[in-house]
Amino acid sequence: MSAEQDGTPAARLARRARQVVPGGVNSGQRSIPGLTDLVVTGTAGARFRTADGREFTDFHAAFGPPLLGHNDxxxxxxxxxxxxxxxxxxxxxxxxxxxxxxxxxxxxxxxxxxxxxxxxxxxxxxxxxxxxxxxxxxxxxxxxxxxxxxxxxxxxxxxxxxxxxxxxxxxxxxxxxxxxxxxxxxxxxxxxxxxxxxxxxxxxxxxxxxxxxxxxxxxxxxxxxxxxxxxxxxxxxxxxxxxxxxxxxxxxxxxxxxxxxxxxxxxxxxxxxxxxxxxxxxxxxxxxxxxxxxxxxxxxxxxxxxxxxxxxxxxxxxxxxxxxxxEPVHEHVFRLGDRVRRELTALYDRLGVPAVVTGYGSVFVTYFMPGFTPDAPPRTYRDLLANDASLFVGYRRHLTEHGLFELPLNLKRSHISYAHTDADIDRLLEGTEAAVGAALAEGGVRDLSHTSTMGGALA
The missing domain is CATH 3.40.640.10 (Type I PLP-dependent aspartate aminotransferase-like (Major domain))
Structure with a gap:
């Protein structure tokens, strides 16, 4: 079997990309460790599809532009x-x-x-x-x-x-x-x-x-x-x-x-x-x-x-x-954002995981560190140095196993669009509990804030 025929269609296309595009992507923010064969073939509403036939509910949303959802x-x-x-x-x-x-x-x-x-x-x-x-x-x-x-x-x-x-x-x-x-x-x-x-x-x-x-x-x-x-x-x-x-x-x-x-x-x-x-x-x-x-x-x-x-x-x-x-775009995304932050906070409390869920409106993020609450969130970059980068990245990688996508890079925010529904939030909550459990089980709680894991995408 030739190198071109070896692997899945997604792997072959990603390999072709790396031969003609430096690093295989057209922005430094798009090459995701552990997901190097991510080839997107379709987007619609709150979801995207990949060349290997998978579909994801998208909470990354291209760093935030599609407030209305993909392909409105x-x-x-x-x-x-x-x-x-x-x-x-x-x-x-x-x-x-x-x-x-x-x-x-x-x-x-x-x-x-x-x-x-x-x-x-x-x-x-x-x-x-x-x-x-x-x-x-x-x-x-x-x-x-x-x-x-x-x-x-x-x-x-x-x-x-x-x-x-x-x-x-x-x-x-x-x-x-x-x-x-x-x-x-x-x-x-x-x-x-x-x-x-x-x-x-x-x-x-x-x-x-x-x-x-x-x-x-x-x-x-x-x-x-x-x-x-x-x-x-x-x-x-x-x-x-x-x-x-x-x-x-x-x-x-x-x-x-x-x-x-x-x-x-x-x-x-x-x-x-x-x-x-x-x-x-x-x-x-x-x-x-x-x-x-x-x-x-x-x-x-x-x-x-x-x-x-x-x-x-x-x-x-x-x-x-x-x-x-x-249209009631902001009313919808703010309501779902409030729900995500509130119910994720309750989830982490129940799991006994030191975490603070914060954000504003349609934006949410979980920092894995003690000492902060939604009413008293981190306010400076030095506060964020305490975030457990390994758990942050690890649970997001496990989210992909449940058809959910939040960017698996340290400190990255997530987004809700007008196309997201309460059912999507239900799936996110269920998937997050399973993903955090998997990350904890594999020893995901390690403070890597002094390593290159502090780096991440910028957009």
């Missing part, structure tokens, strides 16, 4: 109709782009003007560029545990090993040391650290960028006083406050976390749930800042992108927003 028929129909009537010109503007910008300006408190990009990383890149253009300053402030994309200024200190916390911890090689040196990394939810940083460096800080909820390490919920401190210190220093709402925007509220918190940033980045999985993101905010981009003739901050405002993704975004505004 209304979004698919709008995209198809746009494709039949309008191709991408790359000059001028379309009515859909105008309509989308108007809706986002209406919904998001900080947005007076808005530009479209293809990815959240592009949006955060341009936010920092225009902040430096506006202020003439050098330094950027980010927070441990927050992820803002792949570009050099922010590609550091996300899921860090304990000995790396407090210093620069780049997530990639190839970044110039002087670029890293221009980024200050502070602990999330630490108002005093923010005040100290501004006391020492305030006149050289161009921008503070923050995930209002650092969902790339699960769900660290912010202290209201911390967000207010960011607003106060940036205002006093003349720095630009950027809320990275690529995850929190639309999934948590149509107005983003800024509407929930009442703290309004200067710039906001959006993505993921904006178009239910279509590749579109956005940067919006104060008009005086946005008008510095070269989309305004003669303005100094260059901004471009061949696929920005592509008619098909704009149509997907408009259809998504229409459904979010007209």
């Amino acid at each position: 028929p209304d979004v698919a129909r709008a995209t198809e109709e746009a494709g039949r009537s309008l191709g991408h010109m790359g000059v001028g503007i379309t009515e859909g782009e105008v309509h989308l910008a108007e809706q986002l300006a209406e919904l998001i408190p900080s947005v007076e003007k808005l530009l479209l990009t293809s990815t959240g990383s592009e949006a955060t890149f341009h936010a920092l560029r225009v902040a430096r253009a506006a202020t003439g300053r050098r330094l950027i402030v980010k927070f441990q545990g927050c992820y803002h994309g792949w570009h050099d200024a922010v590609s550091l200190n996300v899921i860090s090993a304990p000995e790396k916390v407090g210093g620069h911890d780049p997530i990639s090689t190839g970044i110039l040391p002087e670029v890293l040196a221009a980024t200050l990394v502070l602990p999330f939810n630490d108002s005093e650290a923010v005040r100290s940083a501004f006391a020492e460096h305030g006149q050289d800080i161009a921008a503070v960028i923050v995930e209002p909820v650092p969902h790339n390490v699960g769900a660290l919920l912010p202290h209201q006083e911390f967000l207010r401190t960011l607003r106060e210190e940036t205002t006093k220093a003349g720095s630009v406050l950027v809320f990275d709402e690529v995850i929190t925007g639309f999934r948590h509220d149509l107005g983003g976390w800024q509407r929930i918190s009442g703290v309004t940033p200067d710039l906001t980045t959006l993505g993921k749930a904006i178009a239910n999985g279509a590749p579109v993101a956005a940067l919006g905010g104060r008009a005086d800042l946005m008008d510095l981009f070269s989309t305004t003739p003669g303005a100094p901050a260059f901004f471009a992108g061949t696929y920005n405002g592509h008619p098909s993704v704009v149509a997907a975004a408009l259809a998504t927003l229409r459904k979010l505004r007209e």
Whole structure:
């Protein structure tokens, strides 16, 4: 039997991928240890199918974009109709782009003007560029545990090993040391650290960028006083406050976390749930800042992108927003999210497993560590260093045996969509009890927080 014929169809296709695609996947977040032959052949609603004939109820949801569920028929129909009537010109503007910008300006408190990009990383890149253009300053402030994309200024200190916390911890090689040196990394939810940083460096800080909820390490919920401190210190220093709402925007509220918190940033980045999985993101905010981009003739901050405002993704975004505004999407996913967090908490109490189930709305995550409760969840990245990474990853691997998929990488959040049902939650609860039992039986409770298991996918 030839190498091409050896193994299952999924294994053969995965092997072909590794021959022509570095690592066999097109994003570093997609290669899952122990699931290297994962070949997806179909998605629908709350489920996906694989080349080996298996079907999974999906609680990973591509790091969160399909808030309505995979292949939502209304979004698919709008995209198809746009494709039949309008191709991408790359000059001028379309009515859909105008309509989308108007809706986002209406919904998001900080947005007076808005530009479209293809990815959240592009949006955060341009936010920092225009902040430096506006202020003439050098330094950027980010927070441990927050992820803002792949570009050099922010590609550091996300899921860090304990000995790396407090210093620069780049997530990639190839970044110039002087670029890293221009980024200050502070602990999330630490108002005093923010005040100290501004006391020492305030006149050289161009921008503070923050995930209002650092969902790339699960769900660290912010202290209201911390967000207010960011607003106060940036205002006093003349720095630009950027809320990275690529995850929190639309999934948590149509107005983003800024509407929930009442703290309004200067710039906001959006993505993921904006178009239910279509590749579109956005940067919006104060008009005086946005008008510095070269989309305004003669303005100094260059901004471009061949696929920005592509008619098909704009149509997907408009259809998504229409459904979010007209149907009880948030009511449904928040109810199921509350149920998951409540009943998982009871499950772990019954099993005697030290765990805290936290999250917000449709997002949930279980940390395996004592000393915290849903009413007093972990609030800093240092808190999360106590998470039992082996049990976290181990039970999620066992979940796949029950047709359930939560990403088996440390600290990763899970998501509920409009397509999930109470029956799906029933299956999740049953499967979780069995999976945790299996992980415990094989000695899954080992503290691996000092190993590379602290690493994980970022999106």
